[in-house]
Amino acid sequence: MDGTVANGAAWLERPDCHDESTHAFWSDPHVYTRIIGELHRAGVPTATHAIGDGAVRHVHDSVEKAQAGDERGAAPD
DSSP states (O other): OOOOOOTSSSSSOOTTTTOOOOSSSSSSSSHHHHHHHHHHHHHHHHHOOOOOOHHHHHHHHHHHHHTTTTOOOOOOO
């Protein structure tokens, strides 16, 4: 989920002052959610670096759903 605010690659809930940073740097957030679920089920600890409130929300939701056993995963906005 990594990116930086300065270059418009962070995933923010609202656009920055340049009307950027509204999408995930990760090419497909659904794939991230699926992978986190697979790793959790396999007992593999994970860590994710996320910049931007949208990215942090998606990571949090994905981990929560993996821990709850929710196979659907988190859907990005």
